[in-house]
Amino acid sequence: xxxxxxxxxxxxxxxxxxxxxxxxxxxxxxxxxxxxxxxxxxxxxxxxxxxxxxxxxxxxxxxxxxxxxxxx
Amino acid sequence: xxxxxxxxxxxxxxxxxxxxxxxxxxxxxxxxxxxxxxxxxxxxxxxxxxxxxxxxxxxxxxxxxxxxxxxxxxxxxxxxxxxxxxxxxxxxxxxxxxxxxxxxxxxxxxxxxxxxxxxxxxxxxxxxxxxxxxxxxxxxxxxxxxxxxxxxxxxxxxxxxxxxxxxxxxxxxxxxxxxxxxxxxxxxxxxxxxxxxxxxxxxxxxxxxxxxxxxxxxxxxxxxxxxxxxxxxxxxxxxx
Numbered sequence: 333x334x335x336x337x338x339x340x341x342x343x344x345x346x347x348x349x350x351x352x353x354x355x356x357x358x359x360x361x362x363x364x365x366x367x368x369x370x371x372x373x374x375x376x377x378x379x380x381x382x383x384x385x386x387x388x389x390x391x392x393x394x395x396x397x398x399x400x401x402x403x404x
Numbered sequence: 405x406x407x408x409x410x411x412x413x414x415x416x417x418x419x420x421x422x423x424x425x426x427x428x429x430x431x432x433x434x435x436x437x438x439x440x441x442x443x444x445x446x447x448x449x450x451x452x453x454x455x456x457x458x459x460x461x462x463x464x465x466x467x468x469x470x471x472x473x474x475x476x477x478x479x480x481x482x483x484x485x486x487x488x489x490x491x492x493x494x495x496x497x498x499x500x501x502x503x504x505x506x507x508x509x510x511x512x513x514x515x516x517x518x519x520x521x522x523x524x525x526x527x528x529x530x531x532x533x534x535x536x537x538x539x540x541x542x543x544x545x546x547x548x549x550x551x552x553x554x555x556x557x558x559x560x561x562x563x564x565x566x567x568x569x570x571x572x573x574x575x576x577x578x579x580x581x582x583x584x585x586x587x588x589x590x591x592x593x594x595x596x597x598x599x600x601x602x603x604x605x606x607x608x609x610x611x612x613x614x615x616x617x618x619x620x621x622x623x624x625x626x627x628x629x630x631x632x633x634x635x636x637x638x639x640x641x642x643x644x
Contacts, residue, residue, distance in 0.1 A: 339529060339573075343580065347587065356585070361553045369438060369510035380475065
């Protein structure tokens with residue numbers, strides 16, 4: 333496989349007084365002991381990213397606010 | 405810790421100033437099987453860049469021949485509009501892993517699926533679209549009480565067969581999400597006055613606290629709770 337070309341995504345600035353992730357007391361990389369998913373659809377996936385799936389602007393999708401379709 | 409349908413994401417995402425469209429039935433849409441999210445997965449749809457704003461939406465909701473929908477929980481359109489597709493488990497991760505302690509082939513059970521409209525073959529990631537994605541992932545992880553480490557690219561989950569999100573350096577991207585999380589968590593002061601939240605399925609004191617930027621202890625104090633147990637339909641004061 334060829335080496336992937338990466339876009340130059342700009343970094344974001346953060347205010348000096350914004351809390352760090354540690355100060356937010358968030359769970360990091362420490363691994364939990366998670367149970368394996370043994371359900372029937374455990375390995376099913378969309379498989380859209382490789383292309384080959386016909387995608388068209390939706391015409392019939394309904395929304396909770398009563399609108400339909402998507403602004404193009 | 406948050407588990408079950410992620411109905412809390414709607415209020416959280418709206419709080420963070422995203423354009424939200426709720427696909428009818430999203431709160432109850434999901435595949436059978438366990439769903440206890442620990443993080444979120446970044447995908448691209450591979451839709452043609454000339455194909456419109458959200459050409460992947462129908463397929464994400466309904467699925468396609470042989471694969472049942474929903475195929476993601478959230479779809480981010482080219483203009484940054486965020487479509488809420490499903491609060492329950494989605495068929496998006498597939499074979500892969502293990503990753504961050506999530507067992508092999510178990511991504512659908514532990515990761516929220518976020519599809520983003522991009523053709524994957526060179527379409528630039530606009531600053532508007534990336535900003536919307538940053539806020540989506542930051543909001544989800546804050547709601548899950550997880551660090552930015554828990555944004556997974558599909559190509560990290562299945563590196564031998566996946567390229568999405570194409571052209572995105574995930575290590576660098578996680579730093580953007582981290583910055584967004586810190587900004588969201590430390591930024592806007594809470595509004596004054598009493599405010600209430602009606603408990604929905606899947607809510608926890610953690611997720612409610614994150615949504616309204618109030619600690620679990622403060623929620624308990626405001627509502628005279630002595631345990632973390634809350635009931636669907638219960639009206640909780642979240643500010644006042």
